[in-house]
Amino acid sequence: MNAIEVSHLCHRYNGKTVYEDLCFSVPTGSVCGLLGKNGQGKTTLVNILMGFLKPGSGRCLVLGENSHSLSPALRKRVGLLHEGHQAYEFMTITQTEKFFRAWYPDWNGEIFHDLVSRMGLSPSHKVSQMSCGQRSQVVLGVIMAQNPDLLILDDYSMGLDAGYRRLFLDVLHDFVASGDKTVFVTSHIVQDLEQLVDTLLFLDKGRIMKTSLKEFMTAFKKFTFTAENGQNIREDTLITGMEQRGNITTLYSYGDREELAGHLAGLGIRPLDLKQVPMSLEDGFIGLMGKY
Numbered sequence: 001m002n003a004i005e006v007s008h009l010c011h012r013y014n015g016k017t018v019y020e021d022l023c024f025s026v027p028t029g030s031v032c033g034l035l036g037k038n039g040q041g042k043t044t045l046v047n048i049l050m051g052f053l054k055p056g057s058g059r060c061l062v063l064g065e066n067s068h069s070l071s072p073a074l075r076k077r078v079g080l081l082h083e084g085h086q087a088y089e090f091m092t093i094t095q096t097e098k099f100f101r102a103w104y105p106d107w108n109g110e111i112f113h114d115l116v117s118r119m120g121l122s123p124s125h126k127v128s129q130m131s132c133g134q135r136s137q138v139v140l141g142v143i144m145a146q147n148p149d150l151l152i153l154d155d156y157s158m159g160l161d162a163g164y165r166r167l168f169l170d171v172l173h174d175f176v177a178s179g180d181k182t183v184f185v186t187s188h189i190v191q192d193l194e195q196l197v198d199t200l201l202f203l204d205k206g207r208i209m210k211t212s213l214k215e216f217m218t219a220f221k222k223f224t225f226t227a228e229n230g231q232n233i234r235e236d237t238l239i240t241g242m243e244q245r246g247n248i249t250t251l252y253s254y255g256d257r258e259e260l261a262g263h264l265a266g267l268g269i270r271p272l273d274l275k276q277v278p279m280s281l282e283d284g285f286i287g288l289m290g291k292y
């Protein structure tokens with residue numbers, strides 16, 4: 001079964017198209033990363049999935065229910081972290097836990113305490129008197145303690161330092177280890193997703209491409225070479241992306257080294273030391289989507 005199913009979704013803001021005929025599904029038990037440059041519509045999609053925004057047309061099913069009319073019982077099965085993380089500022093840590101615990105039948109107080117106690121703050125510390133990263137810890141504690149079937153995280157990394165981000169990734173790993181939990185996550189920290197997701201959705205100019213992380217990291221490749229006229233290269237059917245630093249050119253392609261060498265020769269470029277080099281997911285993201 002799919003935890004999320006989106007069919008023929010179209011959405012516009014004031015006549016400006018965000019999506020045109022978007023179709024994809026997220027299988028139950030998978031960890032799916034939604035990647036896209038700024039302004040491509042990731043938050044809009046989360047808002048549509050949670051029923052906060054009605055799409056222009058198309059159908060979205062979340063845990064089998066239509067996203068414009070999610071029942072209160074189903075909402076309790078979805079843990080949502082919204083961009084900007086809202087927390088009740090006037091509450092203390094203890095009051096926050098007490099308030100949210102009452103709403104969720106499967107509340108797991110241990111996870112909340114585990115995440116929040118590491119900050120070393122007193123349980124009577126008010127949310128309004130916390131740093132941005134500390135507030136994020138409280139919000140993430142609340143969401144993880146809900147023990148949801150579907151976790152939707154829209155840019156969870158806001159304000160978290162490297163250690164807390166790593167800690168949260170560990171918590172997420174444990175969360176998905178049970179096999180029946182689904183995570184749908186967007187993050188601007190692409191390298192985190194490399195350690196977490198099994199499925200990638202690339203959102204670009206209103207269209208979506210779905211691939212497994214493994215398939216993408218195998219099929220898409222990064223090459224470097226030096227050539228005097230390397231800066232004359234343009235993206236085309238074989239060259240998906242390029243970066244130039246000094247006289248070193250970096251190319252991204254689904255093709256292999258031989259195809260690329262032949263292609264460059266056809267363009268009148270003689271690469272001196274064309275070689276495939278290790279590619280991180282962040283490199284792959286830039287190679288596929290471009291920098292700007």
Ligand SMILES: Nc1ncnc2c1ncn2[C@@H]1O[C@H](COP(=O)(O)OP(=O)(O)OP(=O)(O)O)[C@@H](O)[C@H]1O
Nearest residue numbers: 013014018036037038039040041042043044045083
């Ligand atoms: N309420 C709105 N009215 C009009 N346009 C909007 C509205 N909300 C978002 N947009 C536009 O829709 C597009 C998608 O915005 P959205 O916030 O979904 O992008 P995003 O991928 O989440 O971006 P980011 O990575 O910067 O968070 C952007 O061009 C944005 O300017």
